[in-house]
Amino acid sequence: xxxxxxxxxQVPVFEEAPVELRCNYSSxxxxxxxxxxxxxxxxxxxxxxxxxxxxxxxxxxxFEAEFNKSQTSFHLRKPSVHISDTAEYFCAxxxxxxxxxxxxxSGTRLLVRx
Amino acid sequence: xxxxxxxxxYLFRKEGQxxxxxxxxxxxxxxxxxxxxxxxxxxxxxxxxxxVNDFQKGDIAEGYSVxxxxxxxxxxxxxxxxxxxTAFYLCATLGGQGATYEQYFGPGTxxxxx
Numbered sequence: 001x002x003x004x005x006x007x008x009x010q011v012p013v014f015e016e017a018p019v020e021l022r023c024n025y026s027s028x029x030x031x032x033x034x035x036x037x038x039x040x041x042x043x044x045x046x047x048x049x050x051x052x053x054x055x056x057x058x059x060x061x062x063f064e065a066e067f068n069k070s071q072t073s074f075h076l077r078k079p080s081v082h083i084s085d086t087a088e089y090f091c092a093x094x095x096x097x098x099x100x101x102x103x104x105x106s107g108t109r110l111l112v113r114x
Numbered sequence: 115x116x117x118x119x120x121x122x123x124y125l126f127r128k129e130g131q132x133x134x135x136x137x138x139x140x141x142x143x144x145x146x147x148x149x150x151x152x153x154x155x156x157x158x159x160x161x162x163x164x165x166v167n168d169f170q171k172g173d174i175a176e177g178y179s180v181x182x183x184x185x186x187x188x189x190x191x192x193x194x195x196x197x198x199x200t201a202f203y204l205c206a207t208l209g210g211q212g213a214t215y216e217q218y219f220g221p222g223t224x225x226x227x228x
Contacts, residue, residue, distance in 0.1 A: 044157075045219070
């Protein structure tokens with residue numbers, strides 16, 4: 001079975017500062033990796049994904065993530081955050097099979113302060 | 115305008131009543147998914163369907179039922195057997211294949227049962 005751990009439930013940061021949201025996963029098989037963002041009372045929007053290839057993945061809104069297979073991590077980073085980045089961020093994994101079921105972490109709330 | 119529609123956005127029911135949540139898509143995607151979101155727990159898979167007239171249980175299917183009579187529609191019924199139905203419910207579809215695949219999410223329905 002797969003599992004995803006997001007170690008920080010909330011990350012406060014000042015505007016224009018860098019941020020890293022941590023994600024670790026556990027799986028006995030190869031997986032796809034995703035980061036989603038959710039604004040209040042809305043659905044999820046895909047930020048970026050790692051399926052194969054380069055381990056550094058760039059996504060929308062200036063976010064990037066690096067897949068580290070040896071540490072089973074997929075941390076999300078942004079060099080300079082904006083107030084509008086305040087949201088809930090979810091890391092997710094999916095087995096490389098035909099069901100494409102997603103297993104989500106518990107989420108990290110990013111709170112950007114002026 | 116392509117997308118996923120979930121209606122209504124807010125739904126209130128009395129305990130003991132069945133309630134059906136709507137999910138419609140015009141993306142021509144084959145696979146559809148239902149997730150439940152509770153505070154601090156991330157999203158958990160309830161049911162998914164990969165083709166019309168076929169669906170599979172997810173991790174928390176007890177107390178829920180679904181149907182998939184049309185490609186565009188995947189309604190979820192929350193039955194009176196669901197012990198704690200108050201939650202935010204998200205519908206998703208799967209687009210692309212292999213390296214391009216991702217799940218697209220609807221705006222969600224917040225169900226409150228009292």
